[in-house]
Amino acid sequence: METTPTSPVHPSLREPAHRVDPRAKTLWRIVPLIVAAPVAIGALIAAAFSGEFWWIPILTLAAAVLVLAFFVAVVPAWRYRFHRWEVSADAVYTQSGWFNRHAVIIPIARIQVVDTEAGPLEQLLKLATVTVTTASSAGTVRIAGLDAAAAAQVAADLTIATARHTGDAT
DSSP: OOOOTTSOOOGGGSOOSEEOOTHHHHHHHHHHHHHHHHHHHHHHHHHHTOGGGTHHHHHHHHHHHHHHHHHHHTHHHHHHHHOEEEEOSSEEEEEEOSSSOEEEEEEGGGEEEEEEEOOHHHHHHTEEEEEEEESSSSOEEEEEEEEHHHHHHHHHHHHHHHHTOOSOOO
């Protein structure tokens, strides 16, 4: 079925309107670097004590560096392209993933808890994550990589919006 300008697209069939903050790409680059540091150090130590088989840890290190380069240079831009979010009067929409895509729509009336959090790296970059929880088994949606002030505002807006829905949405 082709959509014309006069026929509205159902909200569940479109991408959410907002991208995460561009600083999220920096966060997504820092995390692999932190994870790779012990691997690199371990490979260099192993190479120093491997005698004639020094090349095995060096080969491992080279492979790790290639994987790290991919996760630092390619993945953050790719993730940023697809990570989106939106809060409408009726629902919270999220889309995430860099390889497998995951889209979730939570009706405002189903929301039970709205939370914000920011780990040390997020605080350094002035980013935060908004977590929206329902009673569903799927339960929780996280909107990671938001500007900290925007995350606080989204949480406040969702809290007000959920207070308007006093009935049971089951």
